[in-house]
Amino acid sequence: MGRMLFSSQHNTANNDPFELAHPNRGQKFKENVFTLLVYCCAFTLPTLLVFAAYELTTKCMPSVSKFGLSFLFNHDWNPVSGHFGALPFLYGTAMSSGLSLLIASCLGIGTALFLTEFSPRWIQKPLIILIQIISAIPSVVWGLWALFELIPWLQKYVVPFLKDYLGFLPLFQGNFYGVSLLSGSLVVAIMILPIMISVTIEMIKSVPSIYKEAVFALGSTHWESIRIGVLPFIRKGLLGVAILGLGRAIGEAMAVTMVIGNRPEISLSLLSPAYTLSSVLANEFAESTSELHISALYEIALLLGAITIVVNLLAQLFIHGLEPLDFTKLFGKENQKKNLS
Amino acid sequence: MRVAFYRLRKFENILIKLLCAFASFFVILPFVLILVYLIVAGASSFNFDFITQLPKPIGEKGGGMANSIVGTLILMGLTFLIGTPIGILSGVFVAEYGNEKLRKIVRFSADLLNGTPSIVIGILVYGWIVSPMHGFSVIAASIALSLIFIPLVLRTTEESLLLVPKELRDAALALGIRKWKVVCYVLIETAKQGILSGILVALARISGETAPLLFTAFGNQYWTYRLDEPISALPLQIFEYAISPYEQWHKDAWAGALVLLLLIFLLHLSVRILLKKNS
Numbered sequence: 001m002g003r004m005l006f007s008s009q010h011n012t013a014n015n016d017p018f019e020l021a022h023p024n025r026g027q028k029f030k031e032n033v034f035t036l037l038v039y040c041c042a043f044t045l046p047t048l049l050v051f052a053a054y055e056l057t058t059k060c061m062p063s064v065s066k067f068g069l070s071f072l073f074n075h076d077w078n079p080v081s082g083h084f085g086a087l088p089f090l091y092g093t094a095m096s097s098g099l100s101l102l103i104a105s106c107l108g109i110g111t112a113l114f115l116t117e118f119s120p121r122w123i124q125k126p127l128i129i130l131i132q133i134i135s136a137i138p139s140v141v142w143g144l145w146a147l148f149e150l151i152p153w154l155q156k157y158v159v160p161f162l163k164d165y166l167g168f169l170p171l172f173q174g175n176f177y178g179v180s181l182l183s184g185s186l187v188v189a190i191m192i193l194p195i196m197i198s199v200t201i202e203m204i205k206s207v208p209s210i211y212k213e214a215v216f217a218l219g220s221t222h223w224e225s226i227r228i229g230v231l232p233f234i235r236k237g238l239l240g241v242a243i244l245g246l247g248r249a250i251g252e253a254m255a256v257t258m259v260i261g262n263r264p265e266i267s268l269s270l271l272s273p274a275y276t277l278s279s280v281l282a283n284e285f286a287e288s289t290s291e292l293h294i295s296a297l298y299e300i301a302l303l304l305g306a307i308t309i310v311v312n313l314l315a316q317l318f319i320h321g322l323e324p325l326d327f328t329k330l331f332g333k334e335n336q337k338k339n340l341s
Numbered sequence: 342m343r344v345a346f347y348r349l350r351k352f353e354n355i356l357i358k359l360l361c362a363f364a365s366f367f368v369i370l371p372f373v374l375i376l377v378y379l380i381v382a383g384a385s386s387f388n389f390d391f392i393t394q395l396p397k398p399i400g401e402k403g404g405g406m407a408n409s410i411v412g413t414l415i416l417m418g419l420t421f422l423i424g425t426p427i428g429i430l431s432g433v434f435v436a437e438y439g440n441e442k443l444r445k446i447v448r449f450s451a452d453l454l455n456g457t458p459s460i461v462i463g464i465l466v467y468g469w470i471v472s473p474m475h476g477f478s479v480i481a482a483s484i485a486l487s488l489i490f491i492p493l494v495l496r497t498t499e500e501s502l503l504l505v506p507k508e509l510r511d512a513a514l515a516l517g518i519r520k521w522k523v524v525c526y527v528l529i530e531t532a533k534q535g536i537l538s539g540i541l542v543a544l545a546r547i548s549g550e551t552a553p554l555l556f557t558a559f560g561n562q563y564w565t566y567r568l569d570e571p572i573s574a575l576p577l578q579i580f581e582y583a584i585s586p587y588e589q590w591h592k593d594a595w596a597g598a599l600v601l602l603l604l605i606f607l608l609h610l611s612v613r614i615l616l617k618k619n620s
Contacts, residue, residue, distance in 0.1 A: 027519055030519070030521060031519050031520060031521050034520075034521035034524070034525075035438070035520075035521070037430060038430050038431075038433055038434045038438050039434065039438070039439075041426065041427045041430035041431045041434065042430065042431040042434035042435070042438070042439070042443075042447045043447070044427055044431070044491075045431065045447065045450045045451055045454060045491065045492065045495075046446055046447060046450040048454075048488070049450045049453060049454065051469070052465050055465060055468050055469070056465070059468060106364065107364045107367055107368050108368075109364075110360060110361040110363070110364025110365060111361070111364050111365040111368045111369070113361045114361040114362055114364065114365040115365065117361075118358050118361055118362065119362075119365070127365075127369060130369065130372055130373070130376075131372070132609075133376065133606070133609075134372045134375070134376070136545060136546075136549075136605050136606070136609055137375075137379075137549075137602065137605075138548075138549020138550070138551070138576060138601065138605070139549065139550075139551060139552075140549065140551040140576045140579050140580050140583075140598075141379065141549070141579065141598045141601065141602065143580070143583060144579060144583045144594055144595070144598055145375060145378070145379065147583055147584075148382075148583075148591065149375075149378060190371065190375075193368055197368070221350050221351060221353070221354035222354055222358070223353060223354040223357040223358070224350065224354070247456055250458070251456075251457070251458025251459070251460070251461075252458075253458065253459070253460040253551075253552040254551045254552055254576075254580060258580070258583060258584060278458055278460050278552070281460050281461075281464065282460060282552060282555055285464060285467070285555070285556055286555060286556050286559070297464075298464070298468075301460075301461050301464045304458055304460070304461055305457055305458070305461045308456055308457060308458055308461075309453055309456060309457065311456075312452070312453075312455075312456030313456075316452065
């Protein structure tokens with residue numbers, strides 16, 4: 001209805017006495033200027049994205065043509081001798097974000113269930129506000145905290161315990177210098193927890209309580225009512241939340257750079273230092289001099305961007321269902337599909 | 342139902358409840374401790390000099406982060422100037438203009454940009470602006486921050502415009518008012534509150550961004566008055582001080598973190614007040 005009025009408006013504008021007195025050229029001009037402005041503003045973002053993709057791909061060409069696919073599988077990163085391989089960074093990113101996701105999703109789902117279902121009512125609101133406050137703390141402050149609080153604490157209490165009881169695993173062997181994969185993963189887990197908890201709480205709340213009540217009426221316990229009446233409805237969404245957290249963990253730069261140790265090595269132990277895609281960019285980009293080095297860093301940026309975009313698309317797919325990101329509709333292929341079927 | 346099963350189910354119920362309580366204990370206790378520690382450690386090294394003086398070389402007593410605080414405010418202001426019109430007008434586009442396909446493209450690219458790591462955005466702006474201009478600059482930094490700012494404003498603007506009752510729009514159009522006037526004086530006016538709170542939240546978000554500033558603002562030990570010079574910002578200074586080996590600088594980093602947190606909470610608080618006052 002509104003849209004019909006918009007389109008017919010140009011023809012019927014003369015009904016306005018003001019416009020009868022003044023030929024509507026001025027108004028029409030303003031209208032056109034405004035529309036043009038809106039279109040220009042709206043298309044800055046898509047244009048910039050196209051430029052971004054172009055820039056990243058052209059700038060990393062020297063590195064791609066020199067190393068090819070071996071860039072991904074080579075573990076030698078040496079700016080002095082001009083050998084560049086991204087494997088240590090890929091490994092570090094995968095390990096740190098995977099571990100932080102594991103920690104955060106276990107704790108996050110538990111906390112969300114507690115806050116929506118099990119906890120007394122008076123405690124819920126203050127805790128949810130606390131979680132919102134925590135989610136506003138910037139990355140660099142987390143890094144600061146991890147460097148001076150988390151690491152000493154790990155060194156004093158956690159690592160001796162891990163070594164005593166789990167030291168036989170390769171995961172917990174070797175010396176602990178404080179900066180390590182473990183510290184990096186923990187700080188990222190803490191950083192992604194608030195957003196995961198609040199999205200999960202929203203999803204649990206969005207399930208109609210009738211389902212739960214129906215299960216209750218059959219004589220179930222509280223947990224069974226949740227397991228049968230709530231969780232199946234948000235299963236996909238939970239997966240989406242986890243992937244959303246993963247996307248954040250992969251892209252996280254500052255806090256990780258400060259505590260992960262920044263050494264391009266591949267070691268099985270969680271206690272040894274590592275390096276991630278984003279922290280190598282944070283450390284080396286402003287100081288790189290040789291063209292090949294810069295180009296290799298651009299290739300890493302491209303990898304990082306591509307990985308996070310894919311992960312975020314997956315998350316949206318699971319959280320909102322397939323509707324908002326239907327590619328076939330976006331690029332107008334739905335007609336072809338219809339013809340085929 | 343047999344009694345044995347009943348007991349088992351009862352036991353399972355209690356076990357899960359305990360596990361959830363433990364999980365939230367492990368989450369919420371550290372959160373409280375972190376907040377308390379940040380405030381205590383920040384307050385203990387915070388003083389008047391800190392917000393009025395320039396940083397001093399290591400070894401000299403005193404000194405502060407006045408230039409970083411002002412730098413952060415300058416960057417936020419410039420980002421606000423660049424990002425707000427573009428963000429709001431693109432939000433208007435997504436809610437009111439174009440056809441479904443164009444809207445989807447705009448919305449989709451905003452989502453993509455929103456999910457891109459901020460460090461990659463920093464690198465892009467380095468390639469676009471810093472390296473052609475042969476120097477780190479305020480303007481490059483605020484463009485990088487705008488790229489984070491605009492998608493956030495776009496989404497909140499779209500959401501608040503969609504909340505405007507359809508009758509209001511139809512009534513305005515029935516009076517024969519031009520579309521651009523309806524948009525500016527009716528729709529944006531009505532959705533003002535939501536848009537404003539979205540802008541404030543986005544400002545709070547960009548004020549803590551560090552990664553894109555590493556390659557665009559770069560940091561500066563002195564005052565800057567020009568837009569084509571490097572500038573210092575609180576997050577940058579905190580990062581630099583935190584990874585330095587000096588005890589005094591570590592303390593300054595905590596004080597800087599406290600100032601940054603106060604700034605962010607002030608923005609969030611004003612959003613809450615804004616939303617409460619008119620609802």
